[in-house]
Amino acid sequence: MAQRVLAVVAYWRSINIVKLYERLLAAASGQSNDGAIRVRAIYEPTGGPGGRIFPPTVKLKATDAAGYLTEPRYVDGEPVTVVLLDQRQSQANRCEQALLDAVRRQDLFIPHLELTTEAEGVPVRITSMEAPHRSRDAYFRDAQDNDGTPFDQTEPGTALRQASSGDLGVYLRLVPSDLVYGAWDSHRKRRIQVKVPRAYTSEMYGVAPLAGVRAAGRVDSLNLAGDTVEVTGTGWSPVKGAKPAKGVATARMSELGHGMIPPSEEIGGVSVKAVHRQGTVSMAQLASLRFGKVSEEFSVAGRALLAAIALLGDRLAFASPSLHLRSGCDLVVVSEQLEWVQRGQDGRPVTQPLEAVTISDMLALFETALERAVKEGLEWPVAPLGLRPNASLQQAIAKSYETVGIGAVEDE
Structure with a gap:
């Protein structure tokens, strides 16, 4: 009896995943009323409401001193001051790292570039899902294949370098996460550089921050x-x-x-009314992607695959009940909702709950999307494209691992 129940549950789950995929397939190519998928979540400090949390420290232009980024916003229709806790770039990096961790666990595979070497006896590895400019980063510009050919002169490197907004097919095949989280080929001289906006964005901020202070010193x-x-x-x-x-x-x-370092006053985090996270998957951006001279079925399936990667990355990074942003900024989820954002009616927004929100659901959605894209002709590697640093980059990497002299102490 129990096995029959489990089989029925699995059957209906698979039906729901297929329905979700078909809806995503239409939305990602602008063929439905669904314009975006939105994530809205509210967090609070692990210590409880009003507990102190630490935003990222920046150098403020106004004072030339360390501080936090604040700005006015409308929250629930009311103008308030917010403090930025995690910007879009950082949230994208968290999703990429979560996807890369899943790849290393062999839960799935997403094509990417991987540069490996050794310095001072320590293995060194950096991938296009970790590098600041993704596949277009200077790490890969200054890399070479195992035969010593500069990466930009290899067949895949040349294809990436020569890609254009009208044909991003090589990105879809070799570095699809670039098309999800954005890419800009700013490290190579070219009259018209490849610049792909993000299809996925997310950010976190604290509402109505009250600044704290702390005494920093050393005993x-x-x-x-x-x-x-x-x-x-x-x-x-x-x-x-x-x-x-x-x-x-x-x-x-x-x-x-x-x-001894006598204690002195330092910035000491903030207390906020609530912590909000707002994330979106833009169907308009996905629909704008072109993959060259391919069938419409290929293009539609490719965009849906990218949407599935965006959703999977979000769930892998943020589906847990708690979240660690940095030292002194640990949060727990109070509420969360994922929803379709549709064309408004009668001057009012229209939203519908997303049918699946768990990591296992999104893994199944990704597998369905990949299967369809491969069926339409997408080539999907099963291993990263391996590279090594050139001589200059190798020297720079080796130098960064050397222990020379004594470093300066920092306050706790």
Whole structure:
């Protein structure tokens, strides 16, 4: 009996996934009333409402000092001040990392570039789903294949370099996440550069922030004196005599991680009424993508596949009950809804709940979309495109792993 129930549940789930895919197929090519998929979520600090959280610290233009980004917005129709907790670039990076983690767990595969090497005996790897400019990053411009051919001169590298807004088929085949999260080929000189806007966007902000303060300092267990010491490339030593030797670099003990640092006032996070996340998958942007001289069925299936990747990335990154943004900014979900955004009627917006919201649902949706796209002729690699750094980049990477001298201490 239990097996029959499970079989029935699995059957109806598969039917619902197919229905969702067919709806996504039409929406991603602008062939329905669905203009977007929207995610709206509310969080609160893990310590409870009003608890202190830490936004990303930036250098403010007005004061030339460390601070937080704030701006006026309308929230529930009322003008309020908000503090930015995670911008669109960072949210996209979280989705890409979540997708890459799933690839490494072998839950699925999404084509990407992968540069590997070694520095100081440490394996080094960076992929197009991690690099700041994705497949168009300088890491891959300065890479080569196993035969020593510069990547931009290889067949796939040349195809990516010569792609245009009218034919992004090579992106769909080799680096599809670029088309979901945006790409700009700004590291290569070209009269008309490839620039693909994001199809997926998400951001998080805190409502009505109240600024906090904190005392930052350092307590030394042995209360070492904060004397001036001589510093060389191999270490430091106490000053011999009344003053340092001529021409020798000096530093305070506190700068090297020893001695006391008296507490001083620093920015200390914020308390907010609520934390909001707003995410969207733009069907208009997906519908604008062109893949060259291919059938309409291929184009439609390709756009639907990209939409499925966007939804899967969102769920992998944000479906958990809690979220860690950075040190001092851990949040729990209070409410969340995913919805279709349709053409408005009678001056009012029209939305409908999304039929599937779990990670397993989105994995099934992705598999369905990939199967259809491959059936229409999409080539889908089963391994990343492997590259190695050229000599100059290898030297730069190796240097970044060297341990030279003593670093400066930072306040806790």
